[in-house]
Amino acid sequence: MPSIGVVGAGAAAAAATFVIEQTVGDAEVTVLEKSGGLCGRAATRRRGPVTYDYGANYVKDDDPRVTELLTETLDSDGLVDTAGPIYAYEADGEIHEGRDSDDHKWSYEAGLTQIAKRLLGETDATVHRRTRVETVHREGEQWRLTDTDGETWGPFDVLLLNPPAPQTAQLLRDAEWDADLREDLVAAVDAVPYRSVWTAVLHYPFELDRPYYAVINTDKDHEIGWLSREECKPGHVPDGESLLIVQAGQDWSEEYYERDAEDNVAELIDLTAELLDDDRLREPDWTDHQGWRYAIPDGAVQKGPVESAAEEFGLYCVGDWIPGEGRVHAALRNGLETGEKLAYRL
Structure with missing residues (x-):
């Protein structure tokens, strides 16, 4: 044996x-x-009725064998497709249409750890x-x-x-x-070589109306590298609420990785409000955070x-x-x- x-x-x-x-x-x-x-x-x-993927955001359907594994080989009950495209922005923070929205972006109602x-x-x-x-x-x-x-x-x-x-x-x-x-x-x-990522999770008791699931910084010259709306994943966020996953860019993450978490969250809250041009976002009703020292090869x-x-x-x-x-x-x-x-x- x-x-x-x-x-x-x-x-x-x-x-x-x-x-x-x-x-x-x-x-x-x-x-x-x-x-x-x-x-x-x-x-x-998970926090109460809210479920959120705070590291990797979803599974792409770029590999046929992995797609078969998730959709056919394993029990696919609760496998959900994230709704909405991914828009883009550069250092100036001007958000515009970006990636093709037809790609599958899978998670589970109970979150990616289900894999x-x-x-x-x-x-x-x-x-x-x-x-x-x-x-x-x-x-x-x-x-x-x-x-x-x-x-x-x-x-x-x-x-x-x-x-x-x-x-x-x-x-x-x-x-x-x-x-x-x-x-x-x-x-x-x-x-x-590895990139570090410092992540803030921001919850709001109101629904954020945007035409996209996420926005990504394409020139890697903005403090925020990625921002996504967890409510676009079926079963993750109750109706009428919003949950933002805010992942700082590499330079910001490395510079402030060891700084007090409250200071990091506070700065990312302000940066989020500026990027999305919505002052309501300066006052989340609860937050979470996670630093990933070795996030992305x-x-x-x-x-x-x-x-x-x-x-x-x-x-x-x-x-x-x-x-x-x-x-x-x-x-x-x-x-x-x-x-x-x-x-x-x-």
């Missing part, structure tokens, strides 16, 4: 686990997730939340993991690492693993060392940073493909 360890329960890890369990019937999969949730940056929160919940729910994998892996060990032909509480997990015949590239690089850098490949692998993973990993680690040691890296496209569908596709490679190996 092959034993497989998975660090992180993001979309890619969930997809890989799903494929493994579907194709390798006797596999024993253990998933260790540092947070209390699933699906990584495809994250969802990992449904994938893992179709498996017999054991998922341990609030378990942060601190050290990776190579013992003979197998892997062991030690968490921050000192508990050891394994042994595993195969290991999947799903954290963002900088965190994966740190795990590999600190690993108790004597291999000539390790230095090249750490360098390759550590070289993947800006490039793909060098494939050679990653593929060699998988082939020689059964060590697989998964995530949207492998193809270098910070999209949920890219993470899912990578997970599906990695799961197939691993199943073939077993």
Whole structure:
């Protein structure tokens, strides 16, 4: 019976686990997730009757295989299509028509975290939340993991690492693993560039009338990089209310990432009111926030060392940073493909 360890329960890890369990019937999969949730940056929160995706905004239909997974393979009950186009603006804040509005922008009535919940729910994998892996060990032909509480997990015949590239690089850098490949692998993973995103969530007890679902800053020269209306997702926001997801641009996010959260939210409230030219938006009735230190990869990993680690040691890296496209569908596709490679190996 092959034993497989998975660090992180993001979309890619969930997809890989799903494929493994579907194709390798006797596999024993253990998933260790540092947070209390699933699906990584495809994250969802709820407050009363309001549901909101505060990290990734939706799943695009850019990949036929992922589309089939969500609409046919998995239970599609509650899968919803976001209504409205995406408009654009530049540094001057002048909003104009932008992207084609015919693309599907999927979420769920219960939020994007449903992706990992449904994938893992179709498996017999054991998922341990609030378990942060601190050290990776190579013992003979197998892997062991030690968490921050000192508990050891394994042994595993195969290991999947799903954290963002900088965190994966740190795990590999600190690993108790004597291999000539390790230095090249750490360098390759550590070289993947990342953008930080600081997000404010603003709720209003009135309906905001706009012809778009979201607006995006195309020249990357505005303090706000993205702003979307969660009420455009069926089942997320009650009628007569509005919820804005305001994601600061890269430069702003990096400059103010460590600043007091209340100050960040207050500034983003004012910037939102100015961008949408509506002073009512200066007084939300409640707010939320989240900083994403490693939000979006800006490039793909060098494939050679990653593929060699998988082939020689059964060590697989998964995530949207492998193809270098910070999209949920890219993470899912990578997970599906990695799961197939691993199943073939077993």
